[in-house]
Amino acid sequence: MxxxxxxxxxxxxxxxxxxxxSMTSGCTLGSDDPRxxxxxxxxxxxxxxxxEETDEAYVAGIGSGTTIDFRxxxxxxxxxxxxxxxxxxxxxxxxxxxxxxxxxxxxxxxHILGIAWDERDRLWVSDNSGRITVIDATFAMDxxxxxxxxxDYARRLGSSxxxxxxxxxxxxxxxAAIRAYDLDGRPGPMLMAVPEEGGRPYVLGEFHASSFxxxxxxxxxxxxxxxxxxxxxxxxxxxxxxxxxxxxxxxTFPAAGEFAGSRQILGAEWQRSFGTVRAIWAVHDSLIxxxxxxxxxxxxxxxxxxxxxxxxDRWSMEKLAEDVSPPxxxxxxxxxxxxxxTGTPLTxxxxxxxxxxxxxxxxxxxxxxxxxx
Numbered sequence: 025m026x027x028x029x030x031x032x033x034x035x036x037x038x039x040x041x042x043x044x045x046s047m048t049s050g051c052t053l054g055s056d057d058p059r060x061x062x063x064x065x066x067x068x069x070x071x072x073x074x075x076e077e078t079d080e081a082y083v084a085g086i087g088s089g090t091t092i093d094f095r096x097x098x099x100x101x102x103x104x105x106x107x108x109x110x111x112x113x114x115x116x117x118x119x120x121x122x123x124x125x126x127x128x129x130x131x132x133x134x135h136i137l138g139i140a141w142d143e144r145d146r147l148w149v150s151d152n153s154g155r156i157t158v159i160d161a162t163f164a165m166d167x168x169x170x171x172x173x174x175x176d177y178a179r180r181l182g183s184s185x186x187x188x189x190x191x192x193x194x195x196x197x198x199x200a201a202i203r204a205y206d207l208d209g210r211p212g213p214m215l216m217a218v219p220e221e222g223g224r225p226y227v228l229g230e231f232h233a234s235s236f237x238x239x240x241x242x243x244x245x246x247x248x249x250x251x252x253x254x255x256x257x258x259x260x261x262x263x264x265x266x267x268x269x270x271x272x273x274x275x276t277f278p279a280a281g282e283f284a285g286s287r288q289i290l291g292a293e294w295q296r297s298f299g300t301v302r303a304i305w306a307v308h309d310s311l312i313x314x315x316x317x318x319x320x321x322x323x324x325x326x327x328x329x330x331x332x333x334x335x336x337d338r339w340s341m342e343k344l345a346e347d348v349s350p351p352x353x354x355x356x357x358x359x360x361x362x363x364x365x366t367g368t369p370l371t372x373x374x375x376x377x378x379x380x381x382x383x384x385x386x387x388x389x390x391x392x393x394x395x396x397x
Contacts (some may be wrong), residue, residue: 032390033284033380037338051356054182057194061226064389065335065386065387066360066386066387066389067350067351067385067386068384068385068387068394069351069382069383069384070383070385071111071116071382072380072381072382073100073116073117073380073381073383074117074380075102075117075119075379075380076113076117076118079356085258092355092365093139093140093141093356094141094356094358094363095141095145096141096145097115097207098114098115098358099113099114099115099120100112100113100115100381101113101114101137101139101141101147102147103136104122104136105135106128107125107126107132108125108126108127108132108134108135108136109122109125110122110124110136110139110159111117112163113145116240117381120163121162121163123163123164123165123217124136125150125275128153130168133149133153133157134151134152134153135151135152135153135179136149136150137150137151137178137210138150138178138181138191139181140181141183141184141185142158142183142186142188142207143186146159146161146166146207147159147253148181148188148285150177150178150190151177152177153177154170154171154175154176154177154178155168155169155170155171156168156171156178156181156190156208156209157168161289167208167209169209175192175193176193177193177277178190178191178192178193185283186206186207187205187206187207187212188204188205188206189203189204189205190203190204190205192228224355228260239369240389243267253261257339261394287367307357307362307386313334313335313354313386314355315364317382318363330345332346332348332349332350333348333350334347334348334356335348350363350364351364351366351384352364352365352366352382355381358383359383360385361384361385362383362384362385362386363381363384364381364382365379365381366380366381366382379386
């Protein structure tokens with residue numbers, strides 16, 4: 025993304041994460057080498073995009089995780105769930121156009137569930153009415169198609185090598201599945217049926233391309249109180265990680281296969297007393313940032329929910345640090361930066377504009393004790 029007058033460069037602002045972890049000098053995490061070095065995880069703010077205010081206040085389902093999606097050129101789409109429309113901004117934050125309104129006809133949305141750009145620079149929008157709307161570069165409707173008869177609605181979407189990956193949901197007890205669609209909306213093969221745990225399906229979510237393929241395994245999470253589950257693409261369990269429920273993970277496809285590369289998976293939106301993991305973002309060459317909500321320990325009764333981030337090793341899934349209060353809501357990874365919606369209260373209560381989206385570089389720095397050795 026090219027810096028513009030309204031896109032500021034920031035000095036490094038370290039965010040120390042409570043919790044130390046071991047890293048072998050010159051090697052990747054998880055080595056058996058006994059030599060260790062203590063690090064703090066830092067977030068360095070590098071870019072800021074102030075989104076232009078519209079002609080009326082807008083609110084975008086903060087806490088859902090599918091609010092903002094970056095295009096390859098840095099343009100972004102924002103799903104305004106309150107007004108049932110999508111707002112389009114350039115990489116400087118200038119408003120380019122908008123599409124949609126409340127309703128059930130063409131060009132209308134009952135409730136926006138997911139958004140994703142395809143390889144033709146069109147935006148796909150899933151609705152809980154069982155339809156997918158495709159918006160072209162002029163912010164007009166390109167295509168509208170209904171999901172199959174065995175699908176009640178689509179939730180998350182993601183682009184992968186000339187296809188769109190769609191998370192299909194069927195009302196219980198039939199669960200969910202991942203299916204590939206061509207760019208004209210024709211359904212293709214089912215890539216994975218979501219296994220069930222405790223009588224309820226695992227909850228998958230939004231797919232975002234990553235430059236770090238992880239092989240042919242899948243990290244899933246139960247919608248109930250279970251740890252992170254690592255499974256093969258056919259659903260065969262391999263191992264479990266973590267203790268914070270519910271967790272989510274990264275879906276990956278074989279590096280040599282048709283769908284190479286990892287995909288972010290967004291987890292359950294049910295907000296329970298123990299909280300919910302909101303998203304996992306693969307950043308850096310070895311880190312996974314997990315954003316989760318939980319009711320504040322001093323808050324009683326009904327939420328607002330508060331947000332924290334945990335950090336895991338990308339390969340071993342070892343938890344490196346936890347429960348850090350971030351400077352905003354994580355909304356995506358673009359240009360190797362972790363992007364946060366900043367300048368708003370970190371609760372799940374809706375917050376109106378104006379918004380600022382800030383890109384942070386995730387880094388590792390030795391602690392003072394480690395540096396003095």
